[in-house]
Amino acid sequence: MGGPANGRLEGMTVVDQHTAAVAIPGPSLDDFEAARATVSAVAQVTPMEVSRYLEELLGVPVFMKCENLQRTGSYKIRGAFNRMSKLSEEERARGVVAASAGNHAQGVAFAAKELGIKATIFTPTGVALPKLQATRAYGAEVVLTGDTMIGPLRAASEFAKQTGAVRIPPFDHHDVVAGQGTVGLEILDQMPEVETVVVPIGGGGLMAGVASVMKQRAALEGRSIKVIGVQATNAAPYPLSIEAGKIVEVSVKPTIADGIAVSKPGELNFDIIKHTVDEVVTVDDDETARAILVLLERAKMVVEPAGAVAVAAVMSGLVKATGPTAVILSGGNIDPMILERVISRGLASSGRYMKMRIPLPDRPGQLARTSEIVADENANVVEVLHTRHGTGLQISQVELELHIETRGPEHAEQVLEALRREGYEPRTDF
Template sequence: MTIPVTLAGPTLDDVEAARLLVRRVAETTPIETSRYLSDILGTTVLLKCENLQRTGSYKIRGAYTRMARLTEEERSRGVVAASAGNHAQGVAFAARELGIHATIFMPIGVALPKLQATRDYGAEVVLRGHSVSEPLQAAAEYAERTGAIYIPPFDHPDVVAGQGTLGLELLEQVPDLETVVIPIGGGGLASGVASVLKRRAAEEGRTIRIIGVQAANAAAYPISLAAGEPTDIAIGSTIADGIAVARPGTLNFAIIRDAVDEVVTVEEDDIAQAMLVLLERAKLVVEPAGAVGVAAVMQGKVSAQGTTVVILSGGNIDPLIMERVISHGLAAGERYLKLRIPLPDRPGQLARTSEIVASQNANVVEVLHTRHGTGLQISQVELELHIETRGPEHAEQVLGALREAGYQPRVDF
């Protein structure tokens, strides 16, 4: 991709200036090698661990950059933001460090850990509505009524420059990088990192390929890029709430259109499996939005030659949601089978099926025995088994053993 001289967004000098500010509060997060993903992609895959950043995500970079550049008069008026999670924590933390009063509007159903963390950083939290759109409107009205400075989550040059500091870190930590995979919501992170990497690559006469990833149920960028302008979409249900944005940012869209080579999407099951892999293989807790890049690699959505970096953009996840995601990821990876087996209504059948499962070294974790299943004959009962396996091959082995014994197991998704 040839980068036009008129590429929108911050220059390298702008991002370098932002870095002087960001260094006051943000960590240089580590790079970890993933052998598992390297084997899948056929080249070296590294993980940029922004899930280990202060406040649990990259958001502190852009929020602090924007707020550190406010005048004394603007700071005296306070700041306001709307968010269901990471942006709220980034703004609250930055406000505490800069001595600015922050008011954050959050939806009523926001996860308790995110709500408490935002309050613990010193922000005044106002719960409003049941989706992000209502807090956004409330924040805009508050800014107009009180004169507080609204801190946008992605669509502002200072925010983009702040997020771009992550790109400078990548260039220093992985000088030979050739491909970068970045989660995209509104586009703040992707536009900041892409503008840095593409400008530096152009200066050095080399190529760096950038791939953006969105959740399929909240993918505004493919539609917007096809239309040639930011376009509103209806957001479906997604566990990746951190990147569930109905409309791309105007500035962000302009940069991503010119500097990001490809935008791909991943499904909900893909994201759950990616989070599970990161837990098991990398020992990293990553929120759904932060794991979409790994999901894209696992599902063959990324093609790359040379060193590839996948950005893990955040690690803020409610433990209750994590529990559900792990269960869903196990099921999606066929490591947790739910089987329905019609049986003759006579003694010993439950014991026999359990022995067959045990003989295949699988573990039965739950059993339901009923005479009231749909389609059962009068002389039949239905056995519902919940079984832990080691993966698809082992699951098929268990099913094969049951079939060989004359049973007709049905996998219930």
């Protein structure tokens, strides 16, 4: 991913493993260290937790950087506070404005409260209630507008023009990147032997900061650190942009990883990432849901979908590592209602929750018989629908829909085979 950097070059020169030496644009190591001193006033040094489960999958030691345990529930407080701490007294007096549906809103609101700055946040009308309540609780004025982020972005821009409020971008700014990169400094302090780092990517603020820190420190120490980015399959502009050598905008499709659902890279972020990131992979919603479930069960961690994609990439076999690996859990702000749906999706995609439809003769005893077969296979029926109105049924038939908990794919197939042996024809929807 070499080539000449675009824009202002502030980072040090590192040796790209594929081409010649290149200069990393954006913050230098001194900038990142200065940002660390600044954000230490509000941000916690989050723990690195070992994951035996991921270690078994990857074959090397794996630690999770738990930014889901950060104040405001994500790493976003770092970049927002670093940026806002550099505002002049005149700029602070004008206030700040941001457009966000989630973690950036809370980061800006919290930073504004700590710095005594008035904050106005524009957000879509469908914003999750916990995020809305948290942002308001930090003292920001929240304005609901539009069904998507297009409305809030336009409204924030217009508000800035009319009032003079300073816009705080979520990722595409030198000071924001420097603040987010402090996560990388902490990883290096907590895990000096790290050889691979796996990072979620949306617009690229966290990825740019962490990757720049890793590559600059590795160059100074005469070693290599592999950096892998992860995007949601339905919102993945970085693989296409890196391949094209320029920013490519994509159409964002629905994804549970809404925190990283960005249509195009940030300009500064892309300049940094194309020189520092070794690979960008994508994961789909089912893979992300499985990761959230594993984090809940194995690590006792509540992680939002965007924050779990790095774990999803490891679980899906997309990460190849030869040494100690750090996986960033970038946030934990998930609506309990969404969490319930995601857990159900994770159970289904891991073969532990199965929905089946069975055509039955319309005569007494059929429901009892099928339930008996399922029970004999030690599966648990959690929901039943019995109807004469299913599509494709004969007049003499009914359709039974069963929702069943199983121990996994093999057990699910065992239940299906038992039903088939008794002459039934179950159709499944895992």
